[in-house]
Amino acid sequence: MLPNDAAKVSVSAEKKLQRNGLRRAFRSKQSWIPMNRNFLLAALTLTTVAGLWITTRDTAAQVATPAAQATAAGKSSGPDWAMWAGTPGRNMVSAEKNPPIEFDPGKKLKGKDEVDLATTKGLKWATRLGSQAYGTVIVSDGKVLLGTNNENPFDSKYQIKNKDTGKVVAEDRSVVLCLDEKTGQMIWQFASPKLGTGKVSDWEYLGICATATAEGKYVYIPTNRCEVVCLDIAGLKDGNQGMQDEAKYLSSPDNKIQATGDTDADIIWTFDMREECGVFPHNTTSSNILIVGEKLYVTTSNGVDWTHTNIPAPEAPSLICLDKKTGKLLGEDGSGISQKDRMLHCSWSSPALAKKDGKEQIIFAAGDGLVYGYDLTFKKDGEFDIINEIWRVDANPKEYRVDDTGKKRAYNTYEGPSEIIATPVIYKDRVYVPVGQDPEHGEGKGCMNCIDLAGKIVWTFKEINRSISTPAIVDDIVYVADYSGLIYALDASTGVLLSKYDTKGHIWGSTLYVDGKIYIGNEEGELHILKAAKQLEKVAVIDFPGSLFATPVYANGTLYIQTMSQLYAFGVK
Numbered sequence: 001m002l003p004n005d006a007a008k009v010s011v012s013a014e015k016k017l018q019r020n021g022l023r024r025a026f027r028s029k030q031s032w033i034p035m036n037r038n039f040l041l042a043a044l045t046l047t048t049v050a051g052l053w054i055t056t057r058d059t060a061a062q063v064a065t066p067a068a069q070a071t072a073a074g075k076s077s078g079p080d081w082a083m084w085a086g087t088p089g090r091n092m093v094s095a096e097k098n099p100p101i102e103f104d105p106g107k108k109l110k111g112k113d114e115v116d117l118a119t120t121k122g123l124k125w126a127t128r129l130g131s132q133a134y135g136t137v138i139v140s141d142g143k144v145l146l147g148t149n150n151e152n153p154f155d156s157k158y159q160i161k162n163k164d165t166g167k168v169v170a171e172d173r174s175v176v177l178c179l180d181e182k183t184g185q186m187i188w189q190f191a192s193p194k195l196g197t198g199k200v201s202d203w204e205y206l207g208i209c210a211t212a213t214a215e216g217k218y219v220y221i222p223t224n225r226c227e228v229v230c231l232d233i234a235g236l237k238d239g240n241q242g243m244q245d246e247a248k249y250l251s252s253p254d255n256k257i258q259a260t261g262d263t264d265a266d267i268i269w270t271f272d273m274r275e276e277c278g279v280f281p282h283n284t285t286s287s288n289i290l291i292v293g294e295k296l297y298v299t300t301s302n303g304v305d306w307t308h309t310n311i312p313a314p315e316a317p318s319l320i321c322l323d324k325k326t327g328k329l330l331g332e333d334g335s336g337i338s339q340k341d342r343m344l345h346c347s348w349s350s351p352a353l354a355k356k357d358g359k360e361q362i363i364f365a366a367g368d369g370l371v372y373g374y375d376l377t378f379k380k381d382g383e384f385d386i387i388n389e390i391w392r393v394d395a396n397p398k399e400y401r402v403d404d405t406g407k408k409r410a411y412n413t414y415e416g417p418s419e420i421i422a423t424p425v426i427y428k429d430r431v432y433v434p435v436g437q438d439p440e441h442g443e444g445k446g447c448m449n450c451i452d453l454a455g456k457i458v459w460t461f462k463e464i465n466r467s468i469s470t471p472a473i474v475d476d477i478v479y480v481a482d483y484s485g486l487i488y489a490l491d492a493s494t495g496v497l498l499s500k501y502d503t504k505g506h507i508w509g510s511t512l513y514v515d516g517k518i519y520i521g522n523e524e525g526e527l528h529i530l531k532a533a534k535q536l537e538k539v540a541v542i543d544f545p546g547s548l549f550a551t552p553v554y555a556n557g558t559l560y561i562q563t564m565s566q567l568y569a570f571g572v573k
């Protein structure tokens with residue numbers, strides 16, 4: 001499989017060379033290092049990637065709460081949660097009140113994936129997902145969207161005959177599911193074929209790992225194929241808009257799709273980041289899109305290859321900007337994030353929007369462990385439009401980069417530097433973000449940073465482990481989890497530790513704050529509900545029949561908790 005993959009990539013690289021200019025050709029040069037057995041074994045033992053869980057309204061709404069947005073939009077049903085963390089400032093805080101604290105996901109029906117409703121408590125509905133579901137829920141326009149895989153197919157045309165056994169089985173695809181908010185019934189799905197690159201760039205069975213961003217009629221999301229797609233939230237029910245040949249797009253080498261049906265996605269446009277920007281996504285493509293006016297800011301997932309030392313596309317961007325109507329490329333970062341001795345792993349964090357003195361900044365935390373501030377302008381560099389960088393700062397303290405003797409610390413050593421996977425949160429003109437690594441790299445030393453909007457570190461809290469969790473900040477208290485399973489309450493002004501709480505299970509998701517409480521799930525399948533205060537205290541621990549990797553979402557009076565194979569909607573029916 002591997003040599004063929006390499007061949008595929010080099011053919012594609014050659015095509016790019018013919019089509020694009022010199023720099024772009026350089027970017028896409030795939031310097032493959034022959035895979036030896038150790039690399040192969042190491043790669044095969046890699047578990048699913050993080051960022052994945054990672055996820056994403058309007059420029060002016062950056063400081064507004066979802067409730068204020070809903071009011072502004074004249075909605076009566078309450079606020080939606082239309083992007084990762086609810087607003088472009090990415091503070092993981094719901095503006096709603098009275099979240100449930102007593103509920104029970106019940107037991108699964110024997111031999112089935114469905115829940116026995118008689119055994120549940122406080123449940124509105126539950127829906128089966130695929131076998132893995134890392135893409136966190138968003139709620140918009142009466143619909144719930146999330147990312148999963150096709151291992152429990154909703155549509156028989158996404159099944160194939162196994163070449164060896166002749167049995168009809170699910171075809172490995174990555175799925176965005178769109179469900180009815182009231183009933184959990186599937187409305188449509190975007191069932192993307194795999195790239196065929198294997199674990200290198202599109203890990204098998206991983207599914208869609210990003211969280212969608214919805215605005216009005218459209219949904220934007222990066223796919224497993226390293227493409228950005230714009231989908232119609234109404235699906236094909238109101239006709240087919242934009243791209244017309246969905247069947248061709250959805251066809252795979254093993255499965256020609258003859259025609260789409262009512263339950264397929266209406267694709268408006270697609271943008272291929274590999275083809276157009278020479279991106280080499282590491283393991284999978286995942287991040288949550290930021291909408292600023294007419295523009296989309298998208299993290300590319302560019303990074304290292306299997307060897308974890310070779311960077312196939314050092315000149316490819318980590319952050320790009322697209323026109324939201326057409327999908328046309330408007331600009332890309334020119335910060336050199338992926339260059340040798342800079343890139344640590346890959347860029348999976350999601351951009352956030354800050355505003356100071358009437359000026360907006362894109363805050364981007366990158367795969368090189370640095371945090372960047374960009375304004376909304378572009379500057380020309382040859383044929384390229386470069387997103388204008390205004391500051392950068394290392395989120396890793398110096399002693400994480402070099403040891404006492406001045407020797408550079410290697411990446412993925414316990415005390416070494418980390419990239420950033422968590423999303424930076426904007427609170428009172430400051431940026432809050434922890435450093436961390438792919439859970440596959442295990443536990444290690446982390447840190448939590450507070451940075452001003454000129455790129456100066458205000459404080460660094462170093463007694464936290466590696467974290468891929470996006471913080472929640474309320475009343476000048478920062479609530480943040482680490483991968484080791486601890487929740488910290490920190491003073492937002494000083495970074496002083498106020499208290500901590502141990503969930504005793506690895507944490508991939510993020511702390512959601514609702515009405516004086518923190519909701520957070522762990523790998524043990526425990527949902528911890530804490531009193532949010534200087535002194536963190538347990539309110540309840542609710543057991544689920546599977547790991548909780550995605551982040552809880554509370555919208556329109558419903559609490560969404562997803563395991564790998566089930567989405568639960570709790571609240572008053």
Ligand SMILES: [Ca+2]
Pocket residue numbers: 232234235236237238239240241266
């Ligand atoms: Ca449509």
Ligand SMILES: [Ca+2]
Pocket residue numbers: 240241242243244246266267268
């Ligand atoms: Ca279409």
